[in-house]
Amino acid sequence: MSLQSYIVYLGSHSHDPGATSEDYENVKNSHYKLLGSYVGSEEKARDAVIYSYTKNINGFAANLDENEAQEIAKHPDVVSVYENKMHEMHTTRSWSFVDMDNTRRNHIGALWTKAQFGRDIIIATLDSGVWPESKSFSDEGMGPVPSKWRGYCENNTKDGVPCNRKLIGARYFNKGMFAMAPDLNITNSARDTEGHGTHTLSTAGGNFVSGASYFGYANGTAKVCTDADLLAGFEAAMHDNVDVISLSIGSAPITERLEYLDDTIAIGSLHAVARGIMVVSSAGNNGPDGTIVNVAPWLLTVGASTIDRDYLSFLRLGQGELIKGASQESKSLPQNRLYPLINSSDAAAHGVSRDDAALCDYSSLDPKKVKGKIVVCMNGVVGRVTKGIVVRDAGGAGMVIANEKEDGDNLIADPHFLPATMISYKDSLTLFSYMKSTKKPLANISPQISRIGVKRAPVMADFSSRGPSNSTPEILKPDVIAPGVDILAAFPPGIDPTGLIDDIHSTPYAFMSGTSMSCPHVSGVAGLLKSVHKDWSPAAIKSAIMTTARTRDNKGKPITDYTGQEATPFSHGNGHIRPNRAADPGLVYDNTIDDYLNFLCALGFNATYLSKLTPMSSFRCPSKSMKLENFNYPAISVPALHKTCTVTRTLKNVGMPGTYRVRVEAPSGVDIVVTPKELSFSQVGEEKVFRVKMTSKKEKIGKGYTFGRMAWYDSKHVVRSPIVVNVIA
CATH class of the missing domain: 3.50.30.30 (Glucose Oxidase; domain 1)
Known part of the structure; x- marks a missing residue:
């Protein structure tokens, strides 16, 4: 039987913060011992292992035959075993369009100023690498490298990547690719030979460059492609103490609920979020009818729309x-x-x-x-x-x-x-x-001529993947949209941006389109928010971005699809990002790692396996599983309304004391009652629960998905959420 590379996922580690290289080596040896009991010896296991994940994620990638993989999956310590597969890349005016122009009204954008341009915030991208010589990664005017940084640059070959105070780390992970395609010409370098990674990284955290302006954090990058490589990239980013991981990559859609722990992006991002790291991902380029990807509720998933150029x-x-x-x-x-x-x-x-x-x-x-x-x-x-x-x-x-x-x-x-x-x-x-x-x-x-501000925007890009999620339609995806069409950013010289043979279009900056381009816009915003609100959880940052988003375009009309029809939350989620509003959302829908594990319990995952994901926690699945519609998400989605349904949500105050009132636009054919209708908060961190009762109207003609919205508002804030209901009866 032929060999195939597999990921053997064992959960998390109980390392304390002072774990040593000896501790990591002991974990690696335990992997060899486990695998050796199936392949004949620890020596054979060492030859079979591609990666051993020892720092945050517990597991390994190895070359196995199908029977060996099936037998290992039965081991009581193993959470899941799945094939190592390839991942697909989801291949300046855009920042001005989201109201972040550095020259608007002759002052720096409010969030940029509040965040001191993301001072001490580290953004990591898991992508095709970086072209370090680009001016977007110049460290001119940058302060010292953040003291928390534990990463480094792999610059020991002729194609290596030199780093500076701006581009502070660059590593490559290609063992999984070698295992899958040993005949390919794969370079041992984090240097970008495709352009995708350079483009996305410069969008998320590139420097100001005259004529191609992007803003400035410290950047780390990892060159990845397969599941095994991607999981190694996640582990390195967590160990290196990054603040945000930007992921313009997608796998095949999760179609079954129990596939969540067979999905590298879902697994890696869950571990990252548990450590307080924000993970932003792209929605996929299989629109307009394609299935949404990256649907885990702990991810912030971004669709693509146009700008007004x-x-x-x-x-x-x-x-x-x-x-x-x-x-x-x-x-x-x-x-x-x-x-x-x-x-x-x-x-x-x-x-x-x-x-x-x-x-x-x-x-x-x-x-x-x-x-x-x-x-x-x-x-x-x-x-x-x-x-x-x-x-x-x-x-x-x-x-x-x-x-x-x-x-x-x-x-x-x-x-x-x-x-x-x-x-x-x-x-x-x-x-x-x-x-x-x-x-x-x-x-x-x-x-060709260029005009700004004339056409209606944003408009949904035809390629941007739509919801609902096949596996968990109770979680509305995508979460938000951001500029993803004709986005200008850094690009390696000598490479044609079209991806075709000719190189006559070689340029240090290139236009690209895709949810790959919309994702790093939101990653950059998340970094700024983290700089301003260092005590906010990833869920709070995500909620702030979602609930302050807008579903109207620059002409005050509803956002449309590329066909001219009004777009729905299945395409734009909560709407188009508004970063300055997100800095002061008033209220947030917050979640902890235990909330996400409760979500997995409700999907039917074994509690014993889930306890391995957080060995430092005393987590146990609740005696009565939560209703998935009640997961505390900044959007409400009911995939099967049988006459009546009540969902609950909890809001946390992150602003001044105040009283919020609710305003509802009910989906067609559905009556909605929210109780209570007012929420009063006296201090920061205070939480309030409310309920939303939905009733299908008797006079409803026809069935299917219908859309509405809800907002909590005071004199300053509006906390918005879409409501999506599939009326069954």
Whole structure:
């Protein structure tokens, strides 16, 4: 039977803060002893082990056959055994758009000032590495490295990463990748050779750079890819005393409730949160119908939306009509002439179907038919930038990407390899009508221009994964949205940001889109909040960000989906982040590690296993499991309303004494009663419980999910929560 690498998860450790290298070695030896009893000897176990997790997480990764893995899983000390799998990366105006502009009203943004720019806060990203020479990681003007930092830079090879007072640590973890793909050319370095990690790290905590401004914390980075590597990255970040872990990575969606402890991100982040470390994750790029990832309630999960910057490129038709398009390509055609237009389906190469040619697939176009012309390609399947390369290589002068009906008005500005623009479905009808009306259709594509504040934003990105969670729909995900479309950040030189072969777009800063880009925005905000409120738990920081978020756009209208329809909490969660408001939320929904373990009890996990997660605690599952809808989350989700249901929540005061009143917008077809209707707080830290009773109206027509909202407010604060109800009867 062939070998596969597996994670054997044993829970947590009972190390005291003064644990020594000898203590860690003893734990490692215990792993060899356990594994040796299954593979024949401790010597064979040492050869099989890839990683031994000894500091915070207790467990190991090893090469095993399936039968060995199944037998080890039966051991009473083993919490779970699961395959080591690959993880997917969830691949400046954005900070201004969330009201954090450093020049607005001629003063530094309020939260930045309060947080002293994140002084002594350490953000770690688990990603593809870092390009240390970027100006975003300059330590000019930085103070000393925080005294709590226990990490280091791996800089002992020619490709190593030198550190400074800004980029204070960089490590790589690739043993899991070697175990899965030994033939790959894998470098022993934390240096970024893809660009993803550099981009996300500079967004979360990059320095101020003229023309590409991002703010300044101390940064640590870990280069990871597989489950085994990722768990090692989590353990290193915890041991190194970071404050925030930013995770623009996702695994396959958790589909069964008992898969929580077979998921490296869920496990690693639970250990981190138990140590007071905030973990921020991306929601995934499988939208609009894809399943949400990173759904654990201790994670802050971020979806992606647009900002109010336009990257326009106009298509000028032969009769003079202008059609607005989107492009980031700086090249343009000479504006003193018009070029022949051709539909790519009419330019199919010999033996190629019109459908393949319509999409401008590889080798689908006849160079004789497209040379010197502007080619109209249909959106879909083939990557948009790839279409441009196909047109360019066939001799085309320019390209228009025309949306299909299902794409609607969703326009994405891409860094194309030739003059190009993307147009809406409605405008594509105008274009094709013109092309049919004349024997010699002509056009030109204007240079790209940028505008700020004109278009409505935020709008949900079509790629951003939506809820509900398949495994735990009682926890609404994503939690919030943040800028994730056309985000400018640092990028390694010599690498093409499009990910294609050509490197002509190599640049120290690049635009990228994805929930990978929205996640580090929130990681940065979490770092600032931690700097201002050092005594806040990760749950309190998360609640502050969620309950101060907004579901209206810059024009005062409800946030819309890319189709123009009003978005729901399944796409935007609590809404678009407002960092300055989050610094003073008034009230928070707080949670402890025991609350999260109670949540796992309610999912059906064995109490004996859960006790291994916190050996320093006397945790026991409650005699009566909590109702998942009652988990103290800053959002309310009831996935099955049978006539009536009552949920409870607890609010903690983190502001001045005061009285809060409730305001409710009930979901359609549901009556809601909140008791009490007022909550009075006399001191910081005081907690109050309230109940929300939901009743399905008898006159309700139809069933299914319906959406509302609730807010507690005083003279200064508004503490918002969405309400999501699936009406069954």
